Amino acid sequence: MLGWEFPPHIAGGLGTACHGLARALAAGGVEVLFVLPRALGDEDAGGVEIVGADTAAVSDADLPELLPVDAALQPYTTAAAYAPAAAVAEAPPVPRGRYGGDLFAEVARYARRVEELARTREFDVVHAHDWMSFPAGIAAARAAGVPLLVHVHSCEHDRSGPGADPRIVAIEQEGLDAADAVVCVSRYTAERLRTHYRTREPALRVVHNAAPPHAGRGDDARVVEDPVVLFLGRVTYQKGPGYFLEAAARVAAALPRAKFVIAGSGDLLPSTVERVAALGLARRVHFTGFLRGDDVSRAFDAADVYVMPSVSEPFGISPLEAVARGVPVIVSRQSGVAEVLPSALRADFWDVEDLADKILSVLRRPALGRTLAAGARREARELSWSRAARAVSALYEEFAG
């Protein structure tokens, strides 16, 4: 299994998903060898064998030019934003090699190391998560003569919309074309792959991600008494922060006590702050910056409703994190999570009036928020990693039998 991050060193949902799936597969009797660009040794392995491509038994003579891959690599980063993002990553800083700032070189280097590793290990199938591991997956599967399964957690068209990087799209296309089977995290994503990558039906399977365990509301007293509407996620094109603000302006006009929290950072943060000022909402909208750990929980605990107005969201784990903390959620119809959460309100991301109506309804009708939270809790219980692992094992059997 090839992936880019593994807890605790994660930047987003991908690492969490790889972790949950790999561990559940291991628990179900599948031997999983998980190859990261660089293993730090403190990964939460739980039955999964974790190997860093940099520590693979590849001699310097074979690959004389290589340096350890920077663990700050993360698939949410566009090539353009790669350098600044690396500066705030959680992993300990590592010395920069001559490829340090070039994402595509890192991807290529990972692929070559994994290919070498593939010649020294035995395995029945290669399972590669998202585009950065696709070249490595293709190389490893070819070297070992085993089937390739690619797992799409998001595609470039989701992340960047019209600003999609053609180089990344090309890598994705190559991986999807080379794969014997494609797993996507939602029917929504499957449809995107059909449309944008012409991926054909027999190879395309949907396996939804799992939900985090229920944690309930925190005991801490509420920071603010006023109703709070939460946006939590990267402040990027994909997450639709602009639509959140347009809806917030309508809610603010109708409900003068309402407050809004934008938790997260990203390339649209500066323009989002400017837009808040332009809308006259400076005193109503609060920015927290990037949150981690307990701060995320506190943000949920302070919220009366969580809104995810994503333009395109292959799955969307954050709404399930909100559900786990007992917060009612409103999600974009253009999301995978909407498929597994009947007790989420849904709106088209661009329909800011509908979004505002739904936010106002949750804030003004306690019965609605409670029904949503209780229903979503039941629905989230059905979403386990062991269920996803069973589906993936069945695919392994089918293709690698």
Added chain:
Amino acid sequence: MTSVVLYFQVHQPWRLRRYTFFDIGRDSAYFDDALNVAILRRVADRCYLPVNRLLLREIERSEGAFRCAFSVSGTALEQMETWTPEVVESFRALAATGCVEFLAETSHHSLAFLGDRDEFRAQVAAQRTTVERLIGTVPKGFRNTELVLHDDVARAVEELGFDVLLGEGADHVLGFRDPHRVYRPSGCERLKLLLRSYRFSDDIAFRFSDRGWSEWPLSPEKFAGWLAELPAAADCVGLFMDYETAGEHQWADSGILDFLAALPRALRAHRRFRFATPSEAAAQAAAREVVAVPGVTSWADAERDLSAWLGNEMQRAAHAALYELLPAVRACGDPRVLDDWRRLSTSDHVYYMSTKYASDGDVHAYFSHWDTPHDAFIAFMNVLEDLERRTRRPRTARRARTAGSRA
């Protein structure tokens, strides 16, 4: 003799449009006329008109031996009168044969009995008037919305002068008693209670088109054979179902129309059966036993209770908010406000908010035009808020405004 009582419920609600917070105070057109007329037209063409024709033909062919009953809600009658008057005409023609009884219910197919007893009586009176005006008969029998049954319902219905009440033959009410007998509701002097035989009714209403059912396909002869196994002392078999079952819920190609057409002849082969209207069946049976219904029952879902209407917090909040508004609606004296309130009292609106996702959830999804139950709640509560504002509007301003917006 055992009476076979075939009764069909006909109902169409005034479905709400997506009414947002931003419509409150600005737009008091709540109902989705385009959707309502489209659904009525479709059901009229697939069910009301063809099945009415079939029943009329069967009555004529059997020279009156075939009999049945209807309850057509006031909201359905109002829509038919406006958009499909030929359907009203065809019901009127059935009534004119003297073989088809028309029952009364609340005009707005409401849960008024649970919400406000005065409103319940007012809606029953309104329905009597409407049935007399459009169908040409005065109802003597009564069925409450979704066959909601309770001892208090029975007493109120007797006070209102009805002779027979239709209810659900729920196991938890009857216990060891047989649903195929005519009973006296507890606390009543005169009123007789006819119960739905849920097993035989659901064979037709739900299982008929289920290809996974071990008895599929169900022939009229086989069904008649099942009825013939009932004890000789059985007073009646209540086959109560939604009329739309015949041609709309179960598509015509399932053969349900042919089944219904052949059923009278198959039953006549067993000489112990005769078709009867509810009033006839009640008049012919003695009602020796009293049955008490201290808790509320209905004909819906596996639980046969009110959980489909008032099962979750949203539904209870919406129902409570609706009836809390009623005094203000009456006090404001504006008939348009009262009319809109009554359309909101139709039980379908809270039914759309049901979050029961088990096997019954499929039925709910089929009947709802909303994406989610929560969307139904949001629109309903927004509408209620606008209605509440209208009750507070000064009369002169209100007159000018509603005249303008309705023009």
